[in-house]
Amino acid sequence: MEDFQREPCPWRIMEDCGAAFAMGCIGGGIFSFWKGYRNSPMGSRVSGSLSAVKARAPVLGGNFAVWGGLYSTFDCALIAVRDKEDPWNSIASGAITGAVLAARNGVKASIGAAIAGGVILAVIEGVGISINRAVSEGYKPVIPQVPDPAQLNQQGPPSSYQSPYPPQ
């Protein structure tokens, strides 16, 4: 039951921050390992790539964590303001996060970063939505299997509906 589930919102910020940090560390680790391997001279390739990972991966993780934490904060704030949870919140909070993080570079840069953030979040939402659609297109039952709420008098499918099962 939903009653026993706590509100995700304030706690979600911490969760998103940590998840983003982990993602940045892993992705940055892989990338800088490869880059360090390529940029090191023969004979010290592994040590070079390890030092590149040590230097770069936590930095990228930190950047991701800042982004994720701010994004989640704005998302929660928008949910509280609009009293509604929907994909608009996430797109808008992506744009706001981009704008805030680029604010020190001036208004122009800030607007550009806001558009970029909004588009990125819209694409991410689009991935979720199109996966949902593909799944629900594949599974569209011909007989209603969703139960009517018990409190109202049951009214089944239309009277002309033929049961696929043979009469007993």
Add this chain to the structure above:
Amino acid sequence: MALFRVLARLLHSSPRLSECSKAGETSFFLVHLEKRALRDVSKLPRSAARLSTEAKEKRSKVTRKNQEHGSVLNELMNVKEKPRPTQLTVGAKVVQAGKDFTYLLVVLGGFAVAGFLLWSVGSEFFSSNSPQTVYSKALKRVRLDPHVVEALGGPISGHGELRGRGRRREPLHQEYVVEGVTYMRMKFYVKGSLRSGTVQLDMKKNERGKYELRFLFVELDGGPMRTIVIEDNR
């Protein structure tokens, strides 16, 4: 004195340095000059060396200059120009065109994927048959209903099904077909200051392909069971 000798030599050598660099001669001469200057300075007695700080500075500058010039000249001399084909052969042209075409295809594919994703988001927001639009309209109606406001209390917030890391954006919905007519059942949650509830609704597609509300009601969670019927067209 040795000091004057060094200074004179430096003054003497500097214009020739510039000449060298201009003329693009070999750096051997510069290196030779530098070596001589170094030898002269090292020959100086201690006191004279202390006196000739100015000269030292100059010398170091010149040395640096020499090294720079030397390296640049060396580079210029050592880099051998690769013979470039003045005209591409037919085969090379075909290969290049194939590469360009592949890159073009990759770029266009990326644009197509991004466009498709953005389109799916846009249609989710702006199409009147999409689950998000249905959810928004239903939530508006629930908020406007005085019985619901009285039962739930305060500002009513709505959210969908919880999935993964605190995301509750999408309402649970299912399209189904009865006798060739498409229906959609949807369920989402509302929460007021007093109580929370579950909204159940059903839509039927009419002849023009637009969804029409069949029923919409709010089941209150917990406490005495109660269902508030907002609309029932069955």
